[in-house]
Amino acid sequence: MTLRYRYSQWDDTQVQQLPDPEELLEALSEDFLHHGDLGRALRQLMQRGYSPSSGQRQQGIQDLLRRLRQQRQETLARHNLDSLHQGLKERVEDIVRQEREAIQSRLSEMEGEPPEAGDAALRDVFKRLAQKNLATLDA
Numbered sequence: 001m002t003l004r005y006r007y008s009q010w011d012d013t014q015v016q017q018l019p020d021p022e023e024l025l026e027a028l029s030e031d032f033l034h035h036g037d038l039g040r041a042l043r044q045l046m047q048r049g050y051s052p053s054s055g056q057r058q059q060g061i062q063d064l065l066r067r068l069r070q071q072r073q074e075t076l077a078r079h080n081l082d083s084l085h086q087g088l089k090e091r092v093e094d095i096v097r098q099e100r101e102a103i104q105s106r107l108s109e110m111e112g113e114p115p116e117a118g119d120a121a122l123r124d125v126f127k128r129l130a131q132k133n134l135a136t137l138d139a
Contacts, residue, residue, distance in 0.1 A: 024052075027052075028041050028042065047061050049063055103133055
């Protein structure tokens with residue numbers, strides 16, 4: 001789903017959702033009088049938000065974090081990466097199995113072939129290379 005926004009010049013018809021300064025100061029003063037620390041009162045107000053008498057709760061940072069966690073969970077549920085990982089793992093295992101079978105098949109063919117003159121050194125090199133490749137696949 002793609003969201004589209006349209007921006008225009010401010011003409012004072014847009015709805016402003018600014019908190020009422022008196023209610024904001026009242027919420028701040030309650031915490032200030034209780035603890036005696038203005039910095040703490042401001043932090044608490046930003047963390048928790050407040051509920052003005054108009055009924056529209058002003059959200060704080062904790063509310064924002066809760067919404068972000070919920071959206072993250074929804075996104076993870078929608079886009080499950082475990083199935084992608086499992087599919088890739090199965091494909092790699094299939095490729096490794098095919099490589100191993102090809103090496104084993106070639107070694108078997110070579111064993112069944114009659115030896116030719118001067119061919120022993122080449123066969124030994126091929127066997128060592130095949131064993132090295134099989135060890136790499138095992139790792």
